[in-house]
Amino acid sequence: MAYSDKVIDHYSNPRNVGTLNKESKAVGTGLVGAPECGDVMRLQIEVGDDNVITDAKFKTFGCGSAIASSSLATEWLKGKTIDEALAIDNMDIVEELALPPVKIHCSVLAEDAIKSAINDYRVKNGLEPVVLEKSHH
Amino acid sequence: MKQPIYLDNNATTPLDPRVLEAMLPYFTEKFGNAASRNHAFGWVAEEGVDYAREQVAKLIGCTEKEIIFTSGATEADNLAIKGVFEMYKEKGNHIITAVTEHKAVLDTCKHLEKNGARVTYLAVKEDGLIDLAELEAAMTPETILVSIMYGNNEIGVIQPVKEISAIAHKHGALFMTDATQAVGKIPVDVNTDGIDLMAFSAHKMYGPKGVGALYVRRKNPRVKVTAQMDGGGHERGMRSGTLNVPGIVGLGKACELCRLEMESEAVRLSALRDRLETTLNKMEESYVNGNTEHRLPHVANISFKYVEGEGLMMAMKDLAVSSGSACTSASLEPSYVLKSLGLSDDLAHSSIRYGLGRFTTEEDIDHAIEITQKAVNHLRELSPLWEMFKEGVDLSKIEWAEH
Numbered sequence: 001m002a003y004s005d006k007v008i009d010h011y012s013n014p015r016n017v018g019t020l021n022k023e024s025k026a027v028g029t030g031l032v033g034a035p036e037c038g039d040v041m042r043l044q045i046e047v048g049d050d051n052v053i054t055d056a057k058f059k060t061f062g063c064g065s066a067i068a069s070s071s072l073a074t075e076w077l078k079g080k081t082i083d084e085a086l087a088i089d090n091m092d093i094v095e096e097l098a099l100p101p102v103k104i105h106c107s108v109l110a111e112d113a114i115k116s117a118i119n120d121y122r123v124k125n126g127l128e129p130v131v132l133e134k135s136h137h
Numbered sequence: 138m139k140q141p142i143y144l145d146n147n148a149t150t151p152l153d154p155r156v157l158e159a160m161l162p163y164f165t166e167k168f169g170n171a172a173s174r175n176h177a178f179g180w181v182a183e184e185g186v187d188y189a190r191e192q193v194a195k196l197i198g199c200t201e202k203e204i205i206f207t208s209g210a211t212e213a214d215n216l217a218i219k220g221v222f223e224m225y226k227e228k229g230n231h232i233i234t235a236v237t238e239h240k241a242v243l244d245t246c247k248h249l250e251k252n253g254a255r256v257t258y259l260a261v262k263e264d265g266l267i268d269l270a271e272l273e274a275a276m277t278p279e280t281i282l283v284s285i286m287y288g289n290n291e292i293g294v295i296q297p298v299k300e301i302s303a304i305a306h307k308h309g310a311l312f313m314t315d316a317t318q319a320v321g322k323i324p325v326d327v328n329t330d331g332i333d334l335m336a337f338s339a340h341k342m343y344g345p346k347g348v349g350a351l352y353v354r355r356k357n358p359r360v361k362v363t364a365q366m367d368g369g370g371h372e373r374g375m376r377s378g379t380l381n382v383p384g385i386v387g388l389g390k391a392c393e394l395c396r397l398e399m400e401s402e403a404v405r406l407s408a409l410r411d412r413l414e415t416t417l418n419k420m421e422e423s424y425v426n427g428n429t430e431h432r433l434p435h436v437a438n439i440s441f442k443y444v445e446g447e448g449l450m451m452a453m454k455d456l457a458v459s460s461g462s463a464c465t466s467a468s469l470e471p472s473y474v475l476k477s478l479g480l481s482d483d484l485a486h487s488s489i490r491y492g493l494g495r496f497t498t499e500e501d502i503d504h505a506i507e508i509t510q511k512a513v514n515h516l517r518e519l520s521p522l523w524e525m526f527k528e529g530v531d532l533s534k535i536e537w538a539e540h
Contacts, residue, residue, distance in 0.1 A: 017518070031521065031535075032538050034538065035532065036486075037482075038447075038462055038483075042521035059520060060521065061444070061445055061523075062448055066448070
């Protein structure tokens with residue numbers, strides 16, 4: 001299967017690889033997927049006072065499209081408010097990376113990782129978790 | 138050095154230039170139909186086919202009359218299994234095979250199950266070999282065929298063919314083997330191995346694609362298969378269709394070259410394979426899959442834990458290999474062969490198969506080692522699982538959100 005140039009770019013030069021301090025109250029961590037399924041994403045956000053995401057990091061076990069999806073997600077997250085981040089839809093990722101149908105689950109996973117990181121942050125700060133709306137599985 | 142490096146010789150092999158040279162005249166000046174009995178064009182083509190039949194027969198220790206040319210191993214598997222089932226259905230309806238067989242065998246058996254066959258799929262042990270006691274226990278008076286592959290395409294393990302055929306024969310069943318990966322790579326002799334039917338293909342031994350053969354025993358016992366294609370009654374009525382003369386000539390030449398060179402080639406390839414495998418196995422959390430004693434000389438299958446196979450292949454773009462990962466398949470199921478060895482899904486997802494071949498050099502192997510090490514290390518830096526493993530987190534204790 002041929003990968004799109006954007007997937008190859010993110011895969012070859014992944015943005016924002018790394019780890020934030022998951023104990024910090026300002027950091028939300030999302031860990032989604034399962035090793036048995038062949039992909040696991042860990043996405044972390046650091047949130048500033050005005051609810052703006054100041055930093056985002058990821059590590060992903062998975063195929064090229066999974067790595068590219070999470071790399072792209074971290075790029076999009078930085079500078080967004082929590083509400084704006086919640087609005088990121090997996091189909092935006094599919095479109096941006098030109099993912100073929102068999103790789104759509106990679107984008108779903110990235111969306112799940114974003115929401116899961118936001119919820120972790122909210123719960124840590126005494127807020128109700130947002131209800132995860134079922135994405136395009 | 139040629140880039141990318143080709144180490145996927147279990148998928149297909151390049152055509153040996155000597156094979157091409159033998160084939161070329163049969164596309165142009167020697168273009169006749171081998172079934173044309175009344176003119177020189179036909180005779181010349183037939184001569185080419187007859188000579189190829191001898192070359193093939195010599196490699197596997199049979200007579201020329203026992204070779205049925207087909208379009209490849211898949212057709213040969215179909216013809217053997219369906220043909221035996223139809224020919225011997227008066228005697229019984231039970232077929233025994235194994236879970237690690239190629240799809241050409243498994244799906245043929247599944248097809249026959251819809252037509253009244255009862256099929257036993259033997260499990261394999263952790264090393265990929267079948268348990269002979271289990272085979273023995275599965276034999277019934279209705280068993281007409283035991284079909285077990287010679288060498289496995291994914292992990293390279295060689296089944297104890299002699300012992301298997303002896304058990305089949307003791308119970309009055311025929312023994313068929315898909316030897317696609319073995320013929321031309323290791324000595325295969327239908328008489329010492331007790332083989333009644335054997336499928337193999339040209340393009341796995343430096344011959345052309347689209348041609349293969351089925352060996353069908355003519356003596357002790359005389360085996361018959363029902364034709365699966367109706368037509369002109371070629372190949373002793375077992376496989377109709379105008380013979381693919383250039384392809385058959387190529388298969389013959391490929392067999393001859395393998396017969397002459399396989400002994401030294403096996404020594405060379407297993408040394409290269411061992412070098413690759415030993416070095417890569419020294420990496421932390423890497424595991425060699427399958428029996429390492431009874432196996433083909435040119436195959437290594439290694440899992441690099443905490444790295445996903447498809448992602449890994451993408452990082453090794455200068456290396457052509459294959460993976461048991463199934464990230465591309467809609468089912469997301471990793472290799473059924475690796476899973477049947479008892480490998481966990483995550484290790485199956487992390488596997489890479491290296492298939493060496495006639496044109497693999499020492500330099501290629503050293504380069505392949507370097508590329509693999511670099512890619513594995515790079516992807517582990519990106520892997521949350523690797524980080525957790527390094528921190529001493531027990532991954533089996535985590536509740537994963539399966540998707």
